Amino acid sequence: MSLQQQAVQDLCSIFQDEANGPGSPVVVTDPNGEQRRVLGIITDIGEELDPDTGVAVSGRLASCALHIRSLREAGLGMPANITSEQERPWLVEAQNSENETVNYKVRDTKPDTKLGLVVCMLEVYKP
């Protein structure tokens, strides 16, 4: 087995281990309204941004790493940014540390098709 195949297999194990892995259940909704529960690695943290005003400011960065194979097996396609306001966006629903539901829209994606991972950059969404 090559190193790359080993990495893909390891990633599968990480994303399928709900009990001991780093992932947590998220609900992914595609533009057709299909909702599926999969495991994702969610981050939502404060970080410094440069808004081009000459002063760094505190921003909020949120992302969700999803396993491409898990999405396919759940019947979903590859998440993407939906620019047109005439279409529904890809949505991710997750629980924060206080078990509160937070809704996000996928604003950008960074797929790694070699490993089988897609990192979705998220923005807050009001359903």
Place this chain on the structure above:
Amino acid sequence: MTLPGLIDKQDNVEVIKEKIGTLLLAEVAAQKALAPPQDPRLWDLRVFLDRTNPWTEFQQAPDQLDAIPIVNVTFETTSIDERASNVVESQTYNGTFSIDCYGYGVSSYAPGGHVAGDRKAQEESLRATRLTRNILMAGEYTYLDLPDVVNRRLVQGIEAFTPPQGEDSATQVRAHRISLGVRFRETAPQVTGEALEEVHVTVKRKETGEIYLTALYDTI
């Protein structure tokens, strides 16, 4: 020898900055009173002076109509107009004040699609910019309510701030900067003369029309 009096008066540059904030607040209140039956929140602004990070107010992603656009007033620079100044009593400056208008937009559900948060943030920022520019350039405020201090005020330009590509913030905030140029006067502590001696002078006119002075005083 030092200056005899305590320097506790604000410079006019400080007065002008605060006046800009006060005008905006007063006019926003008036606009909200005029708004009904339309939603007064669409004419609301929150006004700050000299804050470096006002848009953290939007960090917890409030609902759209509760996220009132933010205006932040700061002093940027002055340069002297030497031809209109003198080295003793008063100097004339051309100053620039930056008025940053921050708008927030949240992506949300809409029938058959969605509202894009980035577009909404830009729309809100421009709405705040529109309101601010109209207030400051209104005829009523030609001298920013400081006729003894301000000679002229003009919006010199508007610049849009957009987070650079790759800054994937989870909350959508956009800003526009209004550069307001203000021509104003500054003064400084003056020397108060000390009376050394009083001399009484009588002004007379001769029958020829010539004017002359007479005075009676001691000589050394």
